[in-house]
Amino acid sequence: MPPLLLRVWEAVKPPPAPPARRRLNRAQRRLIRGTAITVAIGAGTWGVYAFIASAPERASSHYQEGMRLLGPGDFHGAAAQFAKAIDISPEYADAYLGRGKARQAAGEIEAALADFEKAIAINPTMELAYTARGAIMRSRGDIEKALADFTRSIHLHPTPDAYYQRGLTYQMLNRAKLAVDDYDQAIDRDPGAPYIYRARAKAKRDLGDIASAKKDQETAERVEKTK
Numbered sequence: 001m002p003p004l005l006l007r008v009w010e011a012v013k014p015p016p017a018p019p020a021r022r023r024l025n026r027a028q029r030r031l032i033r034g035t036a037i038t039v040a041i042g043a044g045t046w047g048v049y050a051f052i053a054s055a056p057e058r059a060s061s062h063y064q065e066g067m068r069l070l071g072p073g074d075f076h077g078a079a080a081q082f083a084k085a086i087d088i089s090p091e092y093a094d095a096y097l098g099r100g101k102a103r104q105a106a107g108e109i110e111a112a113l114a115d116f117e118k119a120i121a122i123n124p125t126m127e128l129a130y131t132a133r134g135a136i137m138r139s140r141g142d143i144e145k146a147l148a149d150f151t152r153s154i155h156l157h158p159t160p161d162a163y164y165q166r167g168l169t170y171q172m173l174n175r176a177k178l179a180v181d182d183y184d185q186a187i188d189r190d191p192g193a194p195y196i197y198r199a200r201a202k203a204k205r206d207l208g209d210i211a212s213a214k215k216d217q218e219t220a221e222r223v224e225k226t227k
Contacts (some may be wrong), residue, residue, distance in 0.1 A: 055088050058088050059086075059089035060085070062081045062084040062088070063085040063092070063098065066078045066079070066081035066082040066085065066095070066098050066099070066102070067098060069081060070098065070102055070105075075102045075106040076106060078098070078102040079102040079106070082096075082098045082102060083099060086099070091122050092122075093118075093119045093122040093123040093126055093129075094119075096116070096118045096129075097115070097116065097119040097126065097132065099115050100112040100113070100114075100116045100119065100129075100132060101132060103115060104132070104136070109136060109139075112136065113133065113136050116129045117133065120133070125156055126156075127156035127157040127159065128153070130149040130156070131149065131153045131161055134146045134147075134148075134149030134150045134153065134165060134169075138165075138168075138172070143169060143172060143173060146165075147166065150162050150165050150166035150169060151166065154166065158185065158189070159189070160185075160186040160187075160189040160190035160193065160196070161186075163182045163185040163189070164183065164186040164193075164195075164196050164199065166182050167179040167181075167182035167183045167186065167199060168199060171202070171203055171206070174206075176203045176204075176206040177207065179199075179200075179203040180207065183196055183199055183200035183203065184200070187200070191223075192223055192227075193223075194219075194220040194221070194223040194224045197216045197217070197219045197220035197223065200213075200216050201214070201217045204216065
């Protein structure tokens with residue numbers, strides 16, 4: 001074919017027909033379907049794993065928010081945040097303790113007691129939960145149980161509050177000398193708490209130590225002025 005005609009033909013000739021679509025056989029279709037299912041299951045499994053793995057972090061975030069709200073006195077808001085932490089992590093003892101404190105401050109004593117007992121059941125070495133439960137026991141007039149809780153708390157970790165609370169309980173029993181001993185321990189650990197000096201002053205007056213009681217009262221007033 002002359003070159004000129006060849007060029008014209010190349011310009012106007014129809015495009016080649018597309019290749020015939022080859023149908024997949026049954027085995028190939030089964031393989032593709034199985035692969036798709038496997039990929040979908042794998043993606044779903046990874047999503048579930050990632051969600052579960054993030055549970056401690058999510059629970060801790062709600063706990064921290066609960067603690068933040070507890071300080072300014074938003075007790076119901078704090079309790080709600082602690083509850084969310086518990087929903088995510090049902091064995092979160094600190095969250096039960098936090099919710100118990102929020103409920104106690106809101107006047108929900110029975111619910112608070114249940115939370116403190118749950119915290120102790122999860123973590124029997126949680127000294128703060130014993131102190132909190134002891135305060136409720138004392139308010140109910142169950143002095144022996146209160147003393148047992150405060151003493152247990154002190155044995156686990158001797159905090160100023162545990163000594164102070166047990167001192168108050170000894171005073172209720174007219175055991176002023178034991179009360180003074182506990183207030184001494186509390187003040188050694190927290191010399192900046194005026195209410196402990198006042199409690200010790202009262203116990204010393206009960207013992208007839210008027211001069212020392214007056215000194216404690218003056219110390220309490222001085223500490224308050226510096227705050």
